[in-house]
Amino acid sequence: MIKESAYTFKILRYDAKEPERRPRFCTYRIRVIPGLTVLAVLLRIRDEIDGTLSFRCSCRSAVCGSCAMVINGKLDLACRTQVAGFNTDTIILEPLPNFEVIRDLVVDMTPFWQMYDKIQPYLIRRSHAPEKEIPQSEGERRQIDQFVNCILCACCWGACPVLAREPGYLGPAAAAKLERFVLDSRDERPASALSLVNDEKGVWACDTVFRCIDACPKDVRPTDAIVGLRKAMVKQSFKKILGKAKDET
Amino acid sequence: MIDHDILIVGGGLTGLRAAVGLCDRFNVGLISKVYPVRSHSICAQGGINAALTNNPDARDDSWEKHTFDTIKGSDFLADQDAVEIMCKEAIKIVYEMEHWGCPFSRFPDGTIAQRPFGGAAYPRTCYSSDITGHVLLNTLYERAVAKGVKIYPEWFVTSLCVEDGQCHGVVALDMHSGELVPVRAGVTFFGTGGYGRVYQHSTNSLTSTGSGIGMAYKAGVPLKDMEFVQFHPTTLIGTNILMTEACRGEGGYLVNNQGERFMKRYAPTAKELAPRDIVSRCIQTEINEGRGFDHPLGRYIQLDLRHLGEKKIQERLTGIRKICIDFIGIDPVDEPIPIMPCQHYSMGGIDVNERCASEVRGFYAGGECACVSVHGANRLGGNSLLETIVFGKLAAQAISEDMEGGIPKPDEKPLLKLKDEVEKKILRLTAPGREKPYQLQADLGVVMDQKVGIFRTREQLKQAVDKLPELKERYRHVGVSSPSRHMNYELINALELEYMLEVAHTIALGAMLREESRGSHFRTDFNTRNDRDWLKHTIARMGDDGGPAMSYKDVVITRYQPVERKY
Known part of the structure; x- marks a missing residue:
């Protein structure tokens, strides 16, 4: 027999369509077997206790990025977080910060996707495509590895202190996506493409306090991307100045 | 009422590929019940088959051999003309995805890396570590963003509108506003995925309900070969998270409680790399005959990767290692993985031809929700990612041709009634x-x-x-x-x-x-x-x-x- 343990789940509930009802914690007591994830318990609460509870989920294996939330103060995917991983029998769940809540743990991710769209998140090529693959060495492929792993779950967005005070900020994930292409040996975007994020709401807004790195469930380091993009921009502007100086002589 | 020339339902690989192929010439809308990058295509791990002959052991490979392996794997139920089309097209679409930025793993000579997979005579499965679905889906979503495809994320299609043998569109629920909206379209294309969640244990995402298949069926579209359900041999005990076939492709063993590599007994040549239907039955037989291991969550067989060594496991099976550590507290570098077979894939689906056309005018389907049929009675690993993109592309071509031929105008009345x-x-x-x-x-x-x-x-x-x-x-x-x-x-x-x-x-x-x-x-x-x-x-x-x-x-x-x- 597997021994069950009793847990208390406190979940922050709110419905944007009923703004008069303030955000409030609902408490659920549930017995769980060892090895269960927070998502597995959320599903049981919804299925067996309270069908009105709203949260996103899909793959349950930490690849689709649906179930990011705040779990006992820590940003993570509910599907990969073990209930028994905290030294307490109380689990507190809150929606991702820095977003408007639609309902319960479901937030409106529109601003996140707008920033994603903004940075031209696709490979840009100017030369003709070869008949077969564009050659890329193993080393070149490794360059983009960590950024390719991003699942767009927005844990980094929720963790970002800049976004908490500056809602128009680019955010860590979009910067990581841009760097993924800038570093890709096959990408041929013009240098001017960086100007999209070369301002005080772009990469220069970052405090470089690495909260996004701590929050990322896939070991992506968005701050590396931001620092890399800044360096590329500085290099570009030096080139411009030098180029100009050359013209003048 | 929203109007589109073509409405695509499903934001996975098939739907996105179809949208990318159609959006330059037509007014296309794409409805997805999740943000497209959350679609179940993201879960595919091992790879996509194409006879590129990049692997030194596959210099004699060809699309014809890929065709034969697929047909043999299907236990001869696949339609052979459709399989030929898919395997020929495979080479083109893998290069196309690469040109669009897909970050495949590479061989030392800079070509796309290929690994062995079950039921295949040559190592022809192109991959990106063990996140091939993730990189393909992201690449196609990026293409869709580049082309400005109109996407309705988190809209749920409730019903398909068919009247007098013609499809008029769908009724959909905007999940953000809660509003019910009729969407009229000359052509409706379903890339709505498989039905894994009809089973209690499945590797599939919780969203893989098969509702698109059932919706088409209720609207009068026939289904094909529904009894053919793929059970994947290696899913993590308890959560049934997929442990990719690449674990065995890279050399992993299946071991029973006698310490025996039992597949040698059942499939002396292919061993662990026999097709999935066979390996699943062998594992289940071992368990049923008392040669499994006991666990509070059920009986299991071991998937042993230890002899591959930490470097290879970390490089080629990064995600698998992380999943094992996160979900069951086992590092496959040190311990065998406890696995059991469970539902994984829907070979059957909406009855369509090799152009993805159904018998209903204006209604098309592709990918896992459809049955062309290219998988017959058993799909080979690495052929599902292939099918999604090939038939997304071919459906777009077929729909373009049919639109030029003149599709009857969709009617408002049946939609409002629906x-x-x-x-x-x-x-x-x-x-x-x-x-x-x-x-x-x-x-x-x-x-x-x-x-x-x-x-x-x-x-x-x-x-x-x-x-x-x-x-x-x-x-x-x-x-x-x-x-x-x-x-x-x-x-x-x-x-x-x-x-x-x-x-x-x-x-x-x-x-x-x-x-x-x-x-x-x-x-x-x-x-x-x-x-x-x-x-x-x-x-x-x-x-x-x-x-x-x-x-x-x-x-x-x-x-x-x-x-x-x-x-």
């Missing part, structure tokens, strides 16, 4: 009811797991077939907890459940009637393949009594006469 019906349905579902949808879904899953599983008998299948009308009757009393319509996942579940019950019914009845064993469909009471009577596709239509009415259709055979499958 919207009223859905409105009533939702009112009924949001009124108090004694049945909870999740409970009913769970009960359905148990029936399918226990009665329509890896090993099947007439008696058990009959029990499932008899049980389904009872579950459908219970469905009439379903009521959800909240009447509000925005982000009400219980309501979405209740709407999907209606279709899941229909899908399950066609699977169970198809399996009961097919008195032979072929590919994934194994009958202990008819344990051999019977080409004389059963080399044919099962076609299921919604009958007048509400149950499926079955008929059969010939398999297309071009060059390869059925032979016994040996591995």
Whole structure:
């Protein structure tokens, strides 16, 4: 027999369509077997206790990025977080910060996707495509590895202190996506493409306090991307100045 | 009312590829019940097959050999003309995806890396570590963003509108606002995915309900070969998270409680890399005969990767290692992985031809929700990612041609009528009811797991077939907890459940009637393949009594006469 343990789940509930009802914690007591994830318990609460509870989920294996939330103060995917991983029998769940809540743990991710769209998140090529693959060495492929792993779950967005005070900020994930292409040996975007994020709401807004790195469930380091993009921009502007100086002589 | 020339339902690989192929010339809309990058395509791990001949051990490979492997793997139920098209196209689409930025893993010479996979004579599975679905889906989503495809994220299609043999569009629920919206389109294309969640244990995402398949069926579109359900040999015990076939492709062993690599006994040549139907049955046999390991969550077999070494595991199976550590506290570098087989893939689906056209004018389908058929009775690993993109592309071409030929204008009236019906349905579902949808879904899953599983008998299948009308009757009393319509996942579940019950019914009845064993469909009471009577596709239509009415259709055979499958 597997021994069950009793847990208390406190979940922050709110419905944007009923703004008069303030955000409030609902408490659920549930017995769980060892090895269960927070998502597995959320599903049981919804299925067996309270069908009105709203949260996103899909793959349950930490690849689709649906179930990011705040779990006992820590940003993570509910599907990969073990209930028994905290030294307490109380689990507190809150929606991702820095977003408007639609309902319960479901937030409106529109601003996140707008920033994603903004940075031209696709490979840009100017030369003709070869008949077969564009050659890329193993080393070149490794360059983009960590950024390719991003699942767009927005844990980094929720963790970002800049976004908490500056809602128009680019955010860590979009910067990581841009760097993924800038570093890709096959990408041929013009240098001017960086100007999209070369301002005080772009990469220069970052405090470089690495909260996004701590929050990322896939070991992506968005701050590396931001620092890399800044360096590329500085290099570009030096080139411009030098180029100009050359013209003048 | 929203209008589009072409409406695509599903934001996975098939839907996105179709949208990318059509959006330059037509007014295209794409509806997805999740943000497209959350689609189940993201879960594919191991790779995508194409005879690129990059691997030094595959210099003699060709699309013809890929075709033969696929047909043999299908236990000769696949339509051979369609398989030829897919395997030829495979090479083009892998290069196309690479040109669009897909970050495949590379060989030292800079070409796309390829690994061995089950049932394939050559190592032809192109991959990106063990996140191939993730990189392909992201690449296609990036393409869709580059092309400005109009996407309706988190909209749920409730019903397909077919009248007088023509499709007029769909009725959809905007999950953010809770509004019910008719969407009119000359062509509707479904890339809505498989039905894994009809089973209790499945590797599939929770969103893989098969509701698109059931929706088409209820609207009068026939389904094909629904009894062929793939059970994946290696899923993590407890959560049933997929442990990619690449674990064995990279050299992993399957071991029983005697410490024996038992696959040598069953498939002396291919061993662990026999096709999935065979390996799943072998694992289940080992467990049934007492050679499994005991665990509180069930009996299991070991998937042993330890001899591959930390470097190879970390490099090629990064995600698998992380999943094992996160979900079961085991590092495969040090310990074998406890695995069991469970539902993984839907070979059957909406009956379409190699152009993805159904018999209903203006309605097309592709990918896992459809059955062309290229997988027949058993799909080879690495062929599902392939199918999604190839047929997304080919569907776009076929739809373009048909649009030029002139598709009759879709009508507003049947759509408005349908919207009223859905409105009533939702009112009924949001009124108090004694049945909870999740409970009913769970009960359905148990029936399918226990009665329509890896090993099947007439008696058990009959029990499932008899049980389904009872579950459908219970469905009439379903009521959800909240009447509000925005982000009400219980309501979405209740709407999907209606279709899941229909899908399950066609699977169970198809399996009961097919008195032979072929590919994934194994009958202990008819344990051999019977080409004389059963080399044919099962076609299921919604009958007048509400149950499926079955008929059969010939398999297309071009060059390869059925032979016994040996591995």
